[in-house]
Amino acid sequence: MTRKQKIMLWRIIAAVSLILLLIPLKPENRWMALGLYLIPYLIAGYDILRKAVKGVINRQPTDECFLMAVATIGAFALGEYLEGAAVMIFYQIGELFQSYAVGKSRRSIAELMDIRPDSARIRQEDGSLETVDPDEVEIGSVIVVQPGEKIPIDGTVIEGEARLDTAALTGESVPRSARPGDEVQSGCVNIDGLLTIRTTHEFGESTASRILELVENASSRKSRSEAFITRFARVYTPAVCLSALALAVLPPVVSLLLGKAANWSDWIYRALTFLVISCPCALVISIPLSFFAGLGIASRHGVLIKGANYLEALASTDTVVFDKTGTMTRGVFEVSGVHHSPLDDQSLLRLAALAESRSNHPIAVSIRAACTDMEKAGTLADVHELSGLGLRAELSDGRLLLVGSEKLMRQENVDFIPCSHSGTVVHIAANGQYQGHILISDQLKPGAVEAVHSLRQLGVSRTVMLTGDRESGAKEAAELLGVDELHSELLPDGKVAEVERLLADARGKLVFLGDGINDAPVLSRADVGIAMGGLGSDAAIEAADIALMDDDPRTLATAIRISRLCMRVVRENIAFSIGVKLICLLLGALGIANMWLAIFADVGVMVLAVLNAVRILLYREKKKGEA
Amino acid sequence: MKKSYKIEVDCANCARKMEEAANATPGVKEAVVNFMLLKMNVTFEDSADPKAVMKDVLANCKRVEDDCEIYL
Numbered sequence: 001m002t003r004k005q006k007i008m009l010w011r012i013i014a015a016v017s018l019i020l021l022l023i024p025l026k027p028e029n030r031w032m033a034l035g036l037y038l039i040p041y042l043i044a045g046y047d048i049l050r051k052a053v054k055g056v057i058n059r060q061p062t063d064e065c066f067l068m069a070v071a072t073i074g075a076f077a078l079g080e081y082l083e084g085a086a087v088m089i090f091y092q093i094g095e096l097f098q099s100y101a102v103g104k105s106r107r108s109i110a111e112l113m114d115i116r117p118d119s120a121r122i123r124q125e126d127g128s129l130e131t132v133d134p135d136e137v138e139i140g141s142v143i144v145v146q147p148g149e150k151i152p153i154d155g156t157v158i159e160g161e162a163r164l165d166t167a168a169l170t171g172e173s174v175p176r177s178a179r180p181g182d183e184v185q186s187g188c189v190n191i192d193g194l195l196t197i198r199t200t201h202e203f204g205e206s207t208a209s210r211i212l213e214l215v216e217n218a219s220s221r222k223s224r225s226e227a228f229i230t231r232f233a234r235v236y237t238p239a240v241c242l243s244a245l246a247l248a249v250l251p252p253v254v255s256l257l258l259g260k261a262a263n264w265s266d267w268i269y270r271a272l273t274f275l276v277i278s279c280p281c282a283l284v285i286s287i288p289l290s291f292f293a294g295l296g297i298a299s300r301h302g303v304l305i306k307g308a309n310y311l312e313a314l315a316s317t318d319t320v321v322f323d324k325t326g327t328m329t330r331g332v333f334e335v336s337g338v339h340h341s342p343l344d345d346q347s348l349l350r351l352a353a354l355a356e357s358r359s360n361h362p363i364a365v366s367i368r369a370a371c372t373d374m375e376k377a378g379t380l381a382d383v384h385e386l387s388g389l390g391l392r393a394e395l396s397d398g399r400l401l402l403v404g405s406e407k408l409m410r411q412e413n414v415d416f417i418p419c420s421h422s423g424t425v426v427h428i429a430a431n432g433q434y435q436g437h438i439l440i441s442d443q444l445k446p447g448a449v450e451a452v453h454s455l456r457q458l459g460v461s462r463t464v465m466l467t468g469d470r471e472s473g474a475k476e477a478a479e480l481l482g483v484d485e486l487h488s489e490l491l492p493d494g495k496v497a498e499v500e501r502l503l504a505d506a507r508g509k510l511v512f513l514g515d516g517i518n519d520a521p522v523l524s525r526a527d528v529g530i531a532m533g534g535l536g537s538d539a540a541i542e543a544a545d546i547a548l549m550d551d552d553p554r555t556l557a558t559a560i561r562i563s564r565l566c567m568r569v570v571r572e573n574i575a576f577s578i579g580v581k582l583i584c585l586l587l588g589a590l591g592i593a594n595m596w597l598a599i600f601a602d603v604g605v606m607v608l609a610v611l612n613a614v615r616i617l618l619y620r621e622k623k624k625g626e627a
Numbered sequence: 628m629k630k631s632y633k634i635e636v637d638c639a640n641c642a643r644k645m646e647e648a649a650n651a652t653p654g655v656k657e658a659v660v661n662f663m664l665l666k667m668n669v670t671f672e673d674s675a676d677p678k679a680v681m682k683d684v685l686a687n688c689k690r691v692e693d694d695c696e697i698y699l
Contacts, residue, residue, distance in 0.1 A: 051693055051694070054693045055693075058690045058691070058693075060690070060691055063691075064638075064640065095637070095638065098638060098639075099637055099638075102639075102662075102663075106663055106664075106665075109663070216661075216664055216666070217668075219661055219663055219664065220659045220661045220664075220666075220668055222659075230643055233640060233643060234647075279640065280640055281638055281639060281640045284638075284639040284640045284642075284643055285638070285639035285640075285662075288639065288661075288662055288663055289639075289663060292663040
């Protein structure tokens with residue numbers, strides 16, 4: 001608690017104890033009672049009265065303090081001393097709670113995003129270390145990061161090895177390893193090694209700073225719900241005040257005209273209860289608090305959302321469009337199978353790798369990568385590249401190898417077995433004898449199938465995959481993933497056209513998930529453009545509305561779940577606070593509700609709305625893979 | 628030009644009122660108050676001098692909410 005809050009707490013405690021003493025006393029004399037109840041009233045509310053006077057001077061008739069002062073003084077004037085004092089005390093309790101709860105959640109959300117390093121340790125030319133403000137570190141400086149410390153600035157490791165905890169950035173709990181030559185990002189925590197890093201960015205341009213800036217700006221970009229509440233608050237208070245005035249004057253006057261008793265004090269009391277309910281604080285506080293909590297908890301799970309409006313849109317996702325390469329697949333070609341070989345798999349790979357050992361073709365690279373024991377492969381005597389077909393290689397032991405496409409096999413009259421899978425197929429023959437083939441394809445990411453499945457569980461009605469690949473290649477992946485539609489052989493502008501067509505059909509929001517490379521136009525065309533950011537991929541974070549930092553398509557479902565929770569809380573709070581206020585206004589006008597109920601409508605509702613918003617922070621994702 | 632200022636304000640509705648007051652100040656193109664971060668992001672008109680404008684913004688904010696503060 002701050003000093004201000006502590007003083008307030010003591011004032012409230014003092015006022016409440018005095019009231020509790022006064023109630024059993026039941027002072028007989030009217031003036032004595034007034035005097036006695038004024039003491040706790042003033043202890044609790046002297047600052048409200050002071051502000052009320054200032055409000056009048058500044059011509060702010062709808063200032064809360066002014067309204068609260070009018071209501072309570074009015075209660076005293078009507079002889080309701082206890083109520084007058086109690087309403088003021090409860091109002092102050094509400095204010096105290098609000099400032100405490102908001103301060104607390106502000107801190108816990110800030111903790112979620114606690115990735116900003118406080119200092120950096122520079123290694124000087126003579127080897128000594130100096131601790132400085134990270135802002136002062138120039139590009140190209142050499143910094144040292146000890147175990148347990150955050151990496152302050154992006155850079156390249158030049159010495160040392162360590163495991164890095166990237167959870168604060170990606171939500172990923174498995175540590176990454178860093179060794180010399182690796183790029184490392186600020187905000188990661190060095191778990192166990194001593195790292196020496198040459199910085200490649202300034203502090204302000206480093207990952208941690210930029211993520212923080214994004215998240216902070218995100219809560220300034222207001223959602224539609226928030227805009228609605230702001231508009232509502234603008235008319236709500238004046239409207240309630242005018243009704244209060246009307247309620248105080250009209251019914252008595254009408255009664256008088258009809259020749260009945262005016263009942264002034266009864267109607268004025270009802271009008272005063274209106275004033276107590278007139279503050280829109282519960283609404284105004286709970287909505288941005290909910291979004292702020294939503295954005296914070298999302299960033300904890302590796303989902304970087306650039307605006308509350310996107311969080312809002314994400315909750316009503318109806319269509320999800322994926323890019324294939326790099327999004328649902330790894331985006332690199334790997335050996336995915338060895339088929340129909342009389343040799344064991346490694347031996348065949350070894351032969352192929354040997355034949356391809358002088359080639360830089362991507363296929364050759366992936367075959368070599370899959371071959372774990374190149375040293376046993378023997379040596380190459382001679383190799384000829386057969387353009388578009390493959391290779392003819394002669395080994396030192398005299399064997400003649402043919403490595404290449406079906407066409408090559410046919411041309412050389414080798415009896416081969418065609419492959420039934422999609423991807424690039426490399427056939428191998430030795431001395432005219434078929435040795436089998438190697439399948440090389442872009443593999444699906446580990447969580448891709450589960451990702452599509454969980455989207456469907458979340459009620460996404462349409463999943464579409466777009467790709468520039470040929471139909472034959474994409475079809476197998478689409479079937480494995482279980483997406484509803486596949487559109488292949490698309491050029492970049494074809495993807496935009498396809499998304500536009502889907503946008504016209506979509507009942508809810510259309511989300512596009514891409515890898516952020518070459519799909520900027522589609523990302524901006526979709527209602528919500530999501531890039532598989534990955535750490536350190538600046539372009540993706542720039543182009544998209546939301547970035548998934550861990551590069552895992554399953555995180556999209558997490559993001560949608562968080563957005564749904566957040567929007568549910570927002571809707572609950574709007575309905576609950578407006579509902580309770582309207583009911584209390586109605587009951588107040590009918591004379592059923594008294595000021596006690598009115599102060600609950602003001603303070604109690606706010607407390608509940610704030611607690612409801614804080615509930616979002618309790619969101620925990622089930623471990624990936626457990627679904 | 629865009630600048631960010633740290634602010635001090637007690638309640639959300641007061642923050643909303645500050646935002647309205649700031650937006651009504653000449654020289655301010657757009658002001659957004661972020662109550663959760665206690666920050667005010669102000670975009671100024673091209674011809675405006677931020678220092679002078681912010682003085683007016685502070686005065687206008689004080690008028691609607693006596694208890695607020697903007698750290699210039």
